[in-house]
Amino acid sequence: MSMYRLLQWVGIGCFLLLSVSLFGQASRSLTGTVLDENGQSIPGATVRVGELGVVTDLDGKFILSGLPTGTVKVMISVVGYETQELQVTWNGASVAPLHVTLKESTTVLENVVIRGKSEASLLREQAYAVEVIEAKQFNNLSTDVNEMLCRIAGVNVRQSGGLGSGFTLSLNGLSGNRIRTFINGVPMDYFGSSLTLNNFPPNLLSAVEVYKGAVPIHLSSDALGGAINITTTDVPINYLDVAYSLGSFHTHRASLNGQWIDTKSHLTVRLKSFINHSDNNYPMEVFLLNRETGQLDETPTEVRRFHDAYTSRMAWLEAGFTDVKWADEFMLGAMYSDNANELQQNPFVTGLSVFPLGHVTTAEQKDIYTATYRKQDLGLQDLNVRGYAVWVNSTEHYTDTSAARYDWFGDFEPDVHPTTGELGRKSLFQLQRTNLLTNLHGEYSINALQGIAINLSTNVLALWGEDVYQPQNNTQYSTPNRVSKGTVGLSYTLKLLQGTWHNTLFTKGYGYTLEANNPDYQGNDPNAFSDQQGRVGLGFASTWKPNDRVQIKGSFERAYRFPESFELYGDGLAVIPNPTLLPEQSENYNLGLRYTQPDRWQAEVNGFVRNTQDYIRFRPQLTRSQYINDPRVLALGIDASVLARLPWGIQLQGSATYLDLRNNDPEATVYRDRLPNEPYAFANLVATYGLPLPWDRQQATVSFVQQYVHEFFLDWPSISSSDSKSVIPRQYLAHLELTYSFQDGRYNLSGQVSNLFDAQVFDNFNQPRPGRAYSLKARVYLHNRSSF
Template identity: 55%
Template sequence: MKLLLFISILFTATVTYGQFSINGKVLDDKKKPVPFATVQVKPTDKNTRTDNNGLFNVDNLSKGNYEIHFRCVGFDEKTVKVNVTKNTSINVVMSQATTELEQVTILGKSEATLLREAAYAVEVVETEGFKNSTVDASQLLGRISGVNIRQDGGLGSNFSLSLNGLSGNRIRTFINGIPMDYFGTSLTLNNFPVNQIEGIEVYKGAVPIHLSSDALGGAVNIVTSTKPIDYVDASYSYGNFNTHRASLNAQVHDNKTGFTARVKSFLNHSDNDYKIDVHLLDFESGKLADEPTEVRRFHDAYNSKMVWAEAGVMGKKFADELMFGVLYSENYKEIQQNPYATGTPAFPVGEAFRQEDKLIYNFTYHKKDLFTQGLNVNSYFVYVDSEENSVDVSPNRYDWFGNYEADVHPTTGEMGRKSDFTLNQKNLLGNVNGEYVLTNNHSVAVNYSLNKLTLQGADKHQPQNNTQFSNPNDVLKQVVGASYTYSAFNDKLSTIVFGKQYFYKLFAVQSNYQGTESSDFNYDNDALGYGLAATYKLRTIQFKASYEKAYRFPESYELFGDGLNVIPNQELLPEESDNLNLGLRWSTPPRRNRIQAELNGFVRNTKNYIRFEPRMNRSYYVNDPKVLAQGIDLTVNYLFNNVFNLSLAGTYLNLRNNDPESAVYKDRLPNEPYLFSNLTMSYKQVLPSDQTLTFTTISRYVHDFYLAWPSLAASESKSVIPSQLTHNIDVTYTLKDGRYNLSLLCTNIFDAKVYDNLNQQKPGRAFSIKARYFIQN
């Protein structure tokens, strides 16, 4: 009741001061409107952007003197001083910059800089310069300090994201604030086309309440473009291993009525027939060859497709954005080997596969100054109807040359028990966020999120799956959050205090291995999370600190398995973590040569750490009672004349078992890299007639790490995943100021043999070419 009363007061309160506004229009040297320029009012923390016609409005200002800063890519910054004694209108002319701003650097645009200067430990990647490249979202994230992207193989293979000591489901990913994992395997970070992305926000440690999910130690939010403009963005790329990636995005917007319709779509395919080294099996002696033989993967093809259509209105008095949408996606993946095998097994898989179909309905609503000045509301609702099919029924035994012997194991599949498992999932997601600006220095926010999941399925061959999923299994998560933000000393000091109340309910059916016995399992758990984030800014230095008591409840995949390789464990306990971040950010004043550096230290003290235990076709998730992560990450950026950019990012992670009663006490966690870094260099040459040529190189290093618990490793040579050093080069040519674009990419230039997750070999050198057409009105 107290919370409901607080929300009621928040949504109905009004203030009696700050009744004035500043509005106006921003033009360029040719008296044309400058859309989407950032408008920041100092000494307040108020900021906005100009609309498609260059118009802006800032409300709820008290009498006094203000400095208004105008920033936009391609223009010199403009500052206007205004004395406010009444509602004030101004016109501003911005001069075009003599040299274009760097498009690729992580320094980002002005909006990104403002977000990075917030109290949360957050990195922002602007994607404008990458939209012509063949990279995907996961490859961009891998360039950030503290972030490690791991992938089992080629396009569409299993991958995981690690952020400052925590990985997997502990790090939540979002699309425009909507949890991304519920969109399915056809829409993930490693296949999401980068030209659909406006920016990527990476929160290290404490997570804002508007990203209201049970993230344990960080979050990644992909922001797609919602500008009220007409545009068409089409691209196609082709590369080695018969890899095709196509994308088509378009939007129409009517300024008068506000009607907006948009479509986002992509199609991905790869044979993934890259070469690997295999110790072949001698069927007569039963021994593996001493020397490896190079073979080509033959059953690892991948297909995914998505169409996402939305329609609604933008820029109206009752809604800044009100959109309804439907998304359809498909995903098909052949299985070349058991995904949880250590290294490369002697017997490949030749017929097993997985596929997934999803139909998703979404509704979004955003409005600033709803009912009263300073009240901002953002909300979404999503319904997901999904069907997944996992099939492993072949009795044939394959070798690594694609040959097979028929009916060798007639009672089993290629990886274990025969299975033709269909799982239906229905998911309802909702989020409502309200923020109210009390004064220039005080604001409050509340948030509510809902996540209800129902699973039901059947298996044509495996009784355990039939029994476990014959009746619906239900998972219900709810999070209620509230925060208070205070700023002082002309915004030099900013502090955020927040709390999150978690509600969790689980109903599951437990079945024995034979599927002959079953029992109901119920689990309820409520938890209170809380935290604090603060920052203090000087002229060139910014200090940051944050703490969060965070919780994460098991995901359906961890609880119920996949019906094929991962067995269920419905008795997993929720994770609980104390997370501390301390950061320092330094930058030189804007000039011809500019340097920025950021140093971040972190501690993650986690109870009931959920860890994956790979056991071939009997893999499962377990709780480790105590795990402690300590580490440091560093990023240094050097920008010369907005033409040459050099970025170095490195991370050291000390992730260890911290349970004194464990046999592996103080051991590093297995299969987890602890030292990695990357170096990115970019040079851009502006050519006549609106042409640009950009060269980018990326070098990445991962130190060797243990595959198993170090103290239990039987043989060091077989228990260490070797170090990795790879180099990529990307050349991009743009014509007609970005309308026509062509990109050439070479990954793993020196064809290094690279092994990663569970010591599985990754692709060697590969080339790709991408053409992109973009036009806007």
């Protein structure tokens, strides 16, 4: 199906849905202003009616649309003030604007915060299987988004080393690029290694949204089995947030973030920035090569990594207008990011190399330009529109030219292999990328019970480059290789049974075009080829909430994912091209139950099925690794989570996941084998205690974090005898966290001990991770309600 015909089909569907739905009941809007006892406006206050909610602007004003007729309860709340509840009744077509005055609250807040219902709770109550992590509880810790995600049921993150190392994220049985990541709804597919999740500190963020299985159409991408959307802070206040942490292995992390809003013109300026560095020189136990016998020693020797340093930087400046008549937000932005990474060994080797690397490096520099727009009631009440355009220009460098051979003490012999590099063929590779992303999303609330939405997005990538040494790279990238993706989404939402049963039907159309070179090993012939494909996916999400305690969810999606550039073209070093990869297809089922005992405890259990065809799997083979298709893979699993608030300021939060992920191709010799290098049983438990302090406006907490991953096979279990099977051993990790805040969170200190018991931990491809590590962090947060 061509993209043109797909757009025609979607347009007809929109018209039919709108025509049918116009018979629905009319809705109402509520406006007003929220002030403090001194008559000053309160920005960032939440105004909620049932499951609908908005946040007040810089002047304390709000507009809440899509309300039913009759009498409704209005809840107004904000941190630091007492919550107020009002009743509003429509006697005619409209109601007078509200003027609400809030009193300051004297209640001491807990350090671990559950987001207000207008944000996280509303997302959790959607029909989609979604979990939300409040970034606030991590703001004072020396951590990153990956470590936050590890505390969610069904999520497992594996890293092959220390800060900046490669990682694999798994969500309900699907992993890697099948799980799409977004920042404020913008796909991060081609944002590069300097902007991956393990680079972002939590105090840049507002929250992390995790969609399991079915993905809503506003996250427009070819996500096969879930999505992660990190959202940055957009509360309409002036603030400054500065943080610095110092840790083991010469690790330094710093961030500077702020926002300024002019109260008259509503001109808004935002800055977000970070810098990360680590030498990653942690100790390991290595079986050294005995030069006399040519065999490995029988007992290990402790050595330190010596060529594994990592540095990443990012600065993002935005300027525009917020809460003006013609836009709720219009921002233009410019971002610069870069990183430099030393490779200690081949990232795809099993265990530790006999000879480490001493000169191989990678680096990238990236310029990103953004434009975003958002407006509620655009020309028509209850018509909400938002969109973005993003331009990415990046340069990547891969260097492997040394003829030296190193040992694990950092000593080397020069000119051992003068015609090759340390990984294989010499390479001095520079790769250029450009990427244009556009998106337009529209939603219309026909009435309080019905709504429609449409989403259009494009994603166009071009990459070219040159390699001084490798003719294969030179020929492949001599002319631009291009990948173009287009996605069209349409959804219809219907609430039944007095609004307790929410249903969303959606369809997505995918278009994909590839233009590439596929030269031979010698690079003699570019062998240019092209491919164009289209797919149509569909799905539904449904939830029934009979009361405030019980919620049942179910969802289904037939989703597609097209291969990524590095899967098709390799990385120029250790991963070779495979441009014949087929798109993946998956049928994803979710069924879940959540029970909440208000202010005491909540529990959730979720079962899932992932039936995937043409599964794209990474096959590691040292310097000839490659991505290939497995015809059929089936995943069955269950995850569960619980949160309990106990007396004496104690909170327990835990989750567990079991996954049965197997080859499902009857023609394969490994039929019904578990997929290799994939954990199938893991859990975590976090115990937090709020320390009682005799002073006002101060808080202190101590947390004990435990993580468990059951042993799993590195290769297909049935390939070899049980004695020779490579097993990644069972892992148990414990961390200790201590935080202290004073003057209502303006000034914060924290300490953290990772891997408290100094356990030996092995992860991706059985490569060792750091042992016990310490970190200290100081953070200052000032805003316009704290004498800023």
